[in-house]
Amino acid sequence: DSGVTQTPKHLITATGQRVTLRCSPRSGDLSVYWYQQSLDQGLQFLIQYYNGEERAKGNILERFSAQQFPDLHSELNLSSLELGDSALYFCASSVGSRDSTDTQYFGPGTRLTVL
Amino acid sequence: GIQVEQSPPDLILQEGANSTLRCNFSDSVNNLQWFHQNPWGQLINLFYIPSGTKQNGRLSATTVATERYSLLYISSSQTTDSGVYFCAGAKYGNKLVFGAGTILRVKS
Numbered sequence: 001d002s003g004v005t006q007t008p009k010h011l012i013t014a015t016g017q018r019v020t021l022r023c024s025p026r027s028g029d030l031s032v033y034w035y036q037q038s039l040d041q042g043l044q045f046l047i048q049y050y051n052g053e054e055r056a057k058g059n060i061l062e063r064f065s066a067q068q069f070p071d072l073h074s075e076l077n078l079s080s081l082e083l084g085d086s087a088l089y090f091c092a093s094s095v096g097s098r099d100s101t102d103t104q105y106f107g108p109g110t111r112l113t114v115l
Numbered sequence: 116g117i118q119v120e121q122s123p124p125d126l127i128l129q130e131g132a133n134s135t136l137r138c139n140f141s142d143s144v145n146n147l148q149w150f151h152q153n154p155w156g157q158l159i160n161l162f163y164i165p166s167g168t169k170q171n172g173r174l175s176a177t178t179v180a181t182e183r184y185s186l187l188y189i190s191s192s193q194t195t196d197s198g199v200y201f202c203a204g205a206k207y208g209n210k211l212v213f214g215a216g217t218i219l220r221v222k223s
Contacts, residue, residue: 043213056210088156101146101209106158
């Protein structure tokens, strides 16, 4: 158990809908990361938050947005869902400081299926 | 951005055998990690190793930063080692770029 929690574990929804994935980082970690794992694209970095502020952005679609709250939990919002958004979404956390590198610990993931 | 190449793509071992997995980077990285994704999909951090050598039980890893590659050694493999092994790196910060993975199957 990495100490990172994600809810829900599974999510099945229809095209065009909107969903919210939730992540709680390990105790004491300030950075939260979101990754997407799909069969065709592999594991891809989406976005990082550090202590409530957006820190780095990857290949995140405009239909997707994220935020980190004062209690450091994070949410990833996916809207206007398409079949191709079906994937495993991981949240990771690290102790983090603004510019240093450190170990990322991954949550169990949320498996999203868009029908 | 950086490119990450892992080899071999697939590996089948008999229980008890040793193996070496390799990860090449197209550019220098300041952040390098190895992960194991188990059959249930969970990503488990194995090593944070931007340079040097580390060991953890039957696993060890070596990164030669100047030559932009890293190796993961698995000794005396067990069926529970099966899964996909990923390396990931970042040139700056923590924006990890993952390789395609090595699928390992250990047979009893």
